[in-house]
Amino acid sequence: MxxxxxxxxxxxxxxxxxxxxxxxxxxxxxxxxxxxxxxxxxxxxxxxxxxxxxxxxxxxxxxxxxxxxxxxxxxxxxxxxxxxxxxxxxxxxxxxxxxxxxxxxxxxYIEGSPEFSPSDLTDYIFQLAATLVKIHRFECEHLDLSFLPRQEEQYVKMVAAKKINMDETLNQGLIRDVLKTTIPFSSLNQDVILHGDYWPGNILFIENKLASVIDWEDAALGDPLADLANGQLEILFHFGMAAMADFTHQYISMMPGLNLSHLPFWQLYAALRLASFPEWGLEKSKENIMRERHSSFVHQAISIIGKS
Missing domain, CATH: 3.30.200.20 (Phosphorylase Kinase; domain 1)
Structure with missing residues (x-):
């Protein structure tokens, strides 16, 4: 308007x-x-x-x-x-x-729009994974990026933050209890530039081709697993388990040498960060689907942590 x-x-x-x-x-x-x-x-x-x-x-x-x-x-x-x-x-x-x-x-101004009904989901997921890899493989050692926050510091702040009305139907207390055991948190991977909010709504497409990644206000320096985990949950929310598995496979195959040991912790961090979707005004049927997928994501991460 x-x-x-x-x-x-x-x-x-x-x-x-x-x-x-x-x-x-x-x-x-x-x-x-x-x-x-x-x-x-x-x-x-x-x-x-x-x-x-x-x-x-x-x-x-x-x-x-x-x-x-x-x-x-x-x-x-x-x-x-x-x-x-x-x-x-x-x-x-x-x-x-x-x-x-x-x-x-x-x-x-970039012509294009987010795509939530891709005509070729396999190609769409590949483009999401390949673009995230390109961001994470960007060589930035020669640049002054001291203005960017440290992702590990944001991790600690979110876990330590006192939430008055936690939604236990989304396992917020359980997630915090598990993540508190990891502080102080150390990365096992080289620091990269993180988008910080990598999800389909921040990615513009033109005629089925990825045109741009937008909204970089949450960018940080840290473990690439943070972006991967956020992308996993968002893709699970919008496209389901098979699409999330494909995204994960595509990303990991293009990032040889990546240490995945801390991925379940970053998955729980992403789940905690994205636990506010009941406030987004979604249709009840959509919210229920996201609740179910959020819960399965959390319990799978905790199960992996329990076995390690």
Whole structure:
């Protein structure tokens, strides 16, 4: 839905930050995200070219977690796109003030959309796995990534966080009890850049081809198993056990030498992180399916831990 003229005024000022000769033709709200406000802009450049961009304004929860989240995401996107990885190119970062109270980020508009009904599920799963491998095999030792948080530190914070109303139907107490036994937690794999929220909703497709991985605000440095586990559970949620097994097989086959010993712990971490889906306003039938799959995921991980 297009914004009203008065709502679009700040965006008119914002596009002129890119070029004083820019003219805002259209502004519209983009639905789908829960952690940030997303707005699409159509701009007439001084050359006569019409381009589209995205404005991301992070929510209060993200800003509390990291007041520099917009600046950090800008720096990371700049690194990723310069190295040819599938991510939106960043154009502008504003800390906030005259135009907006909160920081905002202007990034590339990428044609495409998430795909939840792929015509070829096998090829779709392969593309998800191969793209995650490409992210994780990106050589970043020569780069300054000190602005990214450590995934192990976030692991400890989440496990230690006191939850007042835990949903025991999702085994939240049991998961925390198991994960507490692993602290301090040490990685058995080389640190990589983690997307932090790798799931089908953050992956855009155009004509069945993966076009871009979006929403990098949860990026971190750490064990690649963290992203793998998150992807496993999300694929299980949306496509079932066979698709999850295929994703796992494809990923592991392209990551020789990966130590999988801690995968069950990262699976429990992912299950704890993604235990808020009852608050997402899903249809009851969909929520029930996700509950059942969440439970099987948790119990399988705990069973593997018990045998080790």
């Amino acid at each position: 297009d914004l009203r003229a008065d709502e679009a005024i700040p965006f008119k000022q914002l596009v002129q930050k890119l070029d004083r000769g820019n003219k805002l033709l259209r502004a519209w709200e983009i639905k789908g995200g829960i952690s940030a406000q997303i707005t699409g802009l159509e701009i007439l450049q001084p050359s006569g070219t019409i381009v589209r961009v995205i404005v991301r304004q992070h929510g209060e929860n993200d800003l509390k977690r990291n007041p520099n989240i917009a600046a950090d995401e800008y720096k990371l996107l700049e690194i990723l796109t310069n190295e040819g990885l599938s991510a939106p190119r960043p154009y502008y970062f504003g800390q906030g003030g005259a135009i907006y109270t909160n920081p905002c980020l202007i990034i590339e």
